[in-house]
Amino acid sequence: xxxxxxxxxxxxxxxxxxxxxxxxxxxxxxxxxxxxxxxxxxxxxxxxxxxxxxxxxxxxxxxxxxxxxxxxxxxxxxxxxxxxxxxxxxxxxxxxxxxxxxxxxxxxxxxxxxxxxxxxxxxxxxxxxxxxxxxxxxxxxxxxxxxxxxxxxxxxxxxxxxxxxxxxxxxxxxxxxxxxxxxxxxxxxxxxxxxxxxxxxxxxxxxxxxxxxxxxxxxxxxxxxxxxxxxxxxxxxxxxxxxxxxxxxxxxxxxxxxxxxxxxxxxx
Amino acid sequence: xxxxxxxxxxxxxxxxxxxxxxxxxxxxxxxxxxxxxxxxxxxxxxxxxxxxxxxxxxxxxxxxxxxxxxxxxxxxxxxxxxxxxxxxxxxxxxxxxxxxxxxxxxxxxxxxxxxxxxxxxxxxxxxxxxxxxxxxxxxxxxxxxxxxxxxxxxxxxxxxxxxxxxxxxxxxxxxxxxxxxxxxxxxxxxxxxxxxxxxxxxxxxxxxxxxxxxxxxxxxxxxxxxxxxxxxxxxxxxxxxxxxxxxxxxxxxxxxxxxxxx
Numbered sequence: 001x002x003x004x005x006x007x008x009x010x011x012x013x014x015x016x017x018x019x020x021x022x023x024x025x026x027x028x029x030x031x032x033x034x035x036x037x038x039x040x041x042x043x044x045x046x047x048x049x050x051x052x053x054x055x056x057x058x059x060x061x062x063x064x065x066x067x068x069x070x071x072x073x074x075x076x077x078x079x080x081x082x083x084x085x086x087x088x089x090x091x092x093x094x095x096x097x098x099x100x101x102x103x104x105x106x107x108x109x110x111x112x113x114x115x116x117x118x119x120x121x122x123x124x125x126x127x128x129x130x131x132x133x134x135x136x137x138x139x140x141x142x143x144x145x146x147x148x149x150x151x152x153x154x155x156x157x158x159x160x161x162x163x164x165x166x167x168x169x170x171x172x173x174x175x176x177x178x179x180x181x182x183x184x185x186x187x188x189x190x191x192x193x194x195x196x197x198x199x200x201x202x203x204x205x206x207x208x209x210x211x212x213x214x215x216x217x218x219x220x221x222x223x224x225x226x227x228x229x230x231x232x233x234x235x236x237x238x239x240x241x242x243x244x245x246x247x248x249x250x251x252x253x254x255x256x257x258x259x260x261x262x263x264x265x266x267x268x
Numbered sequence: 269x270x271x272x273x274x275x276x277x278x279x280x281x282x283x284x285x286x287x288x289x290x291x292x293x294x295x296x297x298x299x300x301x302x303x304x305x306x307x308x309x310x311x312x313x314x315x316x317x318x319x320x321x322x323x324x325x326x327x328x329x330x331x332x333x334x335x336x337x338x339x340x341x342x343x344x345x346x347x348x349x350x351x352x353x354x355x356x357x358x359x360x361x362x363x364x365x366x367x368x369x370x371x372x373x374x375x376x377x378x379x380x381x382x383x384x385x386x387x388x389x390x391x392x393x394x395x396x397x398x399x400x401x402x403x404x405x406x407x408x409x410x411x412x413x414x415x416x417x418x419x420x421x422x423x424x425x426x427x428x429x430x431x432x433x434x435x436x437x438x439x440x441x442x443x444x445x446x447x448x449x450x451x452x453x454x455x456x457x458x459x460x461x462x463x464x465x466x467x468x469x470x471x472x473x474x475x476x477x478x479x480x481x482x483x484x485x486x487x488x489x490x491x492x493x494x495x496x497x498x499x500x501x502x503x504x505x506x507x508x509x510x511x512x513x514x515x516x517x518x519x520x521x522x523x524x525x526x527x528x529x530x
Contacts, residue, residue, distance in 0.1 A: 108384075176359035179319055180432060181348035182375025188384030190372060229340050 062244035080225035084211035095158035123156025205260035302483035352429025419450030
């Protein structure tokens with residue numbers, strides 16, 4: 001309390017410098033406390049980096065034997081990509097309808113809107129790995145588990161961004177079409193959908209990219225797709241094959257990002 | 269018989285003070301009426317109560333001899349098809365072409381299925397082309413609306429209202445976002461529509477001099493109440509002071525005189 005009172009008497013810049021200094025000090029104390037608490041040896045941590053690099057270059061690269069496993073890896077990769085695309089597109093389709101009920105411009109009444117935003121929040125804020133673990137109980141180790149985990153997260157995210165998109169880009173033209181006497185669904189089809197289309201496509205592509213990245217993690221948890229391949233090779237100490245899986249994932253993510261950027265430009 | 273009769277119309281948002289307080293006036297077929305008043309006086313609310321874009325709190329809007337107070341959803345749609353509306357920000361679907369935006373004016377006449385699919389008859393398309401020709405937009409027919417200038421966009425807005433074959437045009441600040449020359453084109457177009465097609469026009473304006481030059485009749489609103497209702501030449505400085513408050517009144521009148529001399 002005394003400190004606060006004194007700070008008021010200081011001039012503006014001294015005050016700013018003091019509060020920044022305080023922030024840095026809190027950060028240092030926190031870091032130091034966690035280092036002690038976890039018994040982390042800082043010096044050992046840094047000196048082991050070269051060792052890790054040496055190990056990786058010695059073991060973690062695809063060799064001739066690993067290349068022979070490429071067809072099997074690619075088959076798993078295509079499973080994962082198809083699952084990501086399917087979950088992103090189908091979830092976005094449903095999310096669009098829920099978003100229409102949630103957006104201020106197009107909602108039927110306030111309660112629909114509150115409900116739509118509510119389920120979006122629930123689905124979005126549970127992480128994809130948490131969804132995968134929850135769904136593991138219902139569907140076991142199958143593609144369904146991964147598919148629904150990605151579906152739910154995509155759904156929650158898309159409802160949220162589409163509500164914002166609808167309110168941002170179509171409010172004015174919706175008003176104009178209401179004034180011509182057009183019916184509710186006519187307004188959706190003739191004004192909301194054409195106005196939102198570029199953003200809609202853009203977000204669906206974004207979710208496909210995101211889902212392919214998440215699908216790898218989900219695959220490790222649910223025992224499906226490319227993530228499972230990695231898990232198997234890694235645990236059986238076949239590091240050459242595991243590294244090939246990583247290379248394939250990185251290349252496919254880059255390729256899909258390039259394709260989606262091209263589609264975005266074409267749509268806009 | 270008047271085309272439009274506003275009868276004791278009041279609008280209250282929640283428990284705030286009245287946005288419109290017992291508004292009473294009639295408009296004859298073929299009139300060109302300007303509504304003036306300071307920002308927040310209730311001009312936009314009044315216009316939107318006429319086609320029920322904003323539900324009124326009490327009173328009635330009698331349009332073409334029919335009380336619209338207790339209209340159901342279907343009757344309301346039919347009511348709105350009779351009234352074209354023009355907006356300050358044009359309110360077009362910017363990603364669609366000019367002609368598609370014009371044809372949107374026909375959607376009020378369509379069933380939901382035809383509207384959703386966007387089925388327009390050849391006669392409707394023909395009419396859209398003719399209207400665009402009359403408004404000098406035939407070169408831009410297939411352009412996307414986001415490629416047009418403000419003045420051109422507003423003409424597309426007018427075309428969309430005209431294709432409704434309306435009895436009444438409601439114009440909400442149609443020139444507030446336009447430069448003077450585009451504004452003049454829009455006001456001339458509205459005047460022409462009024463005289464040639466005999467369509468009744470009610471226009472909200474911020475510019476008193478424009479209202480005085482174009483309208484046959486000026487209604488002044490302040491704090492949700494009608495302060496004056498007179499022909500432009502009967503508009504005295506005292507009345508304008510009453511509509512806008514004293515200091516703003518002087519500024520507006522100075523401008524008005526300058527225009528009168530030019």
